[in-house]
Amino acid sequence: MPVLAADSVFGFDPYDFAGTHLTEAARTTLHKLQRTLESDIHPLLADAWESATMPSGVLDALVPLDLMHPEGVESSEADSSMFAGFRNFVLARTDVSVATLYNAQSGLFRTAVRLGGSPEQAAELDPRVTSFDLRGAFCLTEPDHGSDIAGGMATRAQRRGGEWVLDGAKMWIGGAATADVLAVFARDTDDGQVRAFLVPRDAAGVRTETIHGKVSLRPMQNFRVLLEGVRVPESARLQGVNGWRDVSRILGAMRSDVAWIATGLQAGALDAAVAYVREREQFGRPIGGFQLVQEKLARMLGNLTASLGTVVQLSARQDAGEHRDENSALAKMWTALRARETAALAREVLGGNGILLEHGAARFFADAEAVYSYEGTHEINALIVGRALTGQSAFA
Template sequence: MSDAGNTNSGGPTPFIGSADFYGYSDLLTSAERDVLARLRHYLAEEAEPVLAGYWERGETPLFLRDGLTGLDLVEPAELRDAGEAVRSLFIGFRNLEFSRVDGSLAILFGGQAGMFRTIVRTGGSDEQLEAWDDAIAGFRMTGCFALTEPDHGSDIARGVQTEARRAGEGWVLNGAKRWIGNAAFSEYVAVAAKDTDDGQVKVFLARTDDPGLEIAKIEGKTSLRMVHNADIGLRDVRVPETHRLQRINSFADLNRAFETLRPDVVWNATGLQIGLYETVLAYAKQREQFGRPIASFQLVQDHLVTMLGNANASLALAVRLSQLADAGGVSGEQAALAKTWVCRHMRQSAALGRELLGGNGILLEHKAARFHADAESLYTFEGTDQINTLIVGRAITGHSAFL
């Protein structure tokens, strides 16, 4: 990979190449780099050649998850052998590697290794973690998380309508969930439901083959087409008390898991920008018009520099969030500001990148089209731009503008 133009000539080559203009990946250890290099090689060799076809068909390349499982990415042996913990910074760069290739792959892997595992690790008792965590990390116990509902997205903290009613030694769940990724490929759904006795939100691991649980793929998506998002119906689904996460007894308890997960979308949006920048830069260098590469045109260089600046400012915020997380935690306001700023600039870069490819920018073979479409999903989920803006506005003014 060429690093022409990188200003970090005095130190080690930044792992992610010339898009990392300030060398933030130098913060990775040698062991972390080795793991990420293995992931990068797999994605280049096995994923890149097939993604456009799967994306166009709206199908999930599930065989890639099976291959990724064998790469030892969750609790890597290299880190254990080096005596290193699995840092938030490493997880962030791992997310970046997925997203610089395709956002759907980030969700295919991260929905299990990130979202589902974090919910269980945050909410499970010691006994539950002992029984489940290794299996979840090794993808032998697969799952997804179901919070959003058909009528409640941004207001879900106050609007959970799915109910859990105590019945003898177990629980009965009734309700509906929407936009649940990976549901069709999971054994378990971690369902957030309101206890009818105390009105508090709790989380239950329901099996996807339980009687009364129905999964229906959401069709017609124009973004993240390889992600199998689903509607889930729950009608008198029985779950034993042993499958209720014992340490989640309110939405505030559930929010502890979100504090761990909030940096993920920032890293994903940053990875998308880097993948798009690399794609567009390579195209501009080889595409000729008026007898010379379009990379030599002033306005093209202006767009490329804007995209590079957006990507590196986003990377700076992502790295800082992970440093804060490794030091003890990220506040909701810090995560909200990073999410809204990074995704706004990701959206700008996505438009510029597609524009630079002209008519080719809408063809899947040139990859920019996928990045452009997938940016819209990242812009929306994990808190819309408006909601995150109001969270930060409340923090800096002391006044809530929520209605």
């Protein structure tokens, strides 16, 4: 038995970040999650990838676990960035599409409601969000505006008495077709400021179109959302979003979620690589005994451990009340870059078999490309960090 063994839940964690930063109750909850992932969800993944569909059994298995308010975990910890981070880590270690699906509700949509809504709206809606009684999708990116969405947002909201009329299009919206409401960001035609609205998916003028042909996150279906003369009442507007500064605050909180997913992806890739090299034989012995293979595995573990240290400290600072854009941007930029390298090394040590779904590394290899780009590209996050370092904005 190797001296450095993988924990059944947290993978290879040589510095015991999980044991240091989670209570026993939280670890027990995540152990239960891991058992569910192994028994009910992992067997579905290869077919889900081939068919580019998300099996209903995924949320059927996850929702009853009540992972946003788990039994026995104090509410202060359940609502912490640290617990949410390790939850995303465990999900992504099994599959990034599964983690993205769950985080679309627990991270993107819930954060939009909690940070973008008034205190009254957040208090009313959050219990419905955490129970999945109200399912939502986060609609920010547009067909012609991704990295430049702050200044280029083309979706418009026009105030007409006690209601708003929305026109425009959104792109890459995860889970839009199964959401009850869409959290749509649009530019107010009166003052040019960005607002946010909870739009019923079945409202007149709303149309969704599936995006086909993806090579990453294949089970996680993404959509174009088209809005033509969609009318919503003022009560549907998230009262805490009154400009891009408010949207930026929401995005800053979300980047930590993605950094944790990028870290969990590395754990899954390392799992796949280590399992393979222990069994695969060439030249009469397991390839895990070859020097060049061990060097790659060591680099993978180094990337994973450095990423874990980064996201753990980021969440610790956020839980202490320190939310800085440059910190979350740095974490997302760094962990996604390392995820790209780690997943590529995993595929590499598997040789030709690294492109087969049955060995696991292929999914992480492809999904690393999506994680590298979503929730802020490498370049955009680098500019946020660079602005903090120099005091000079290099944004166009």
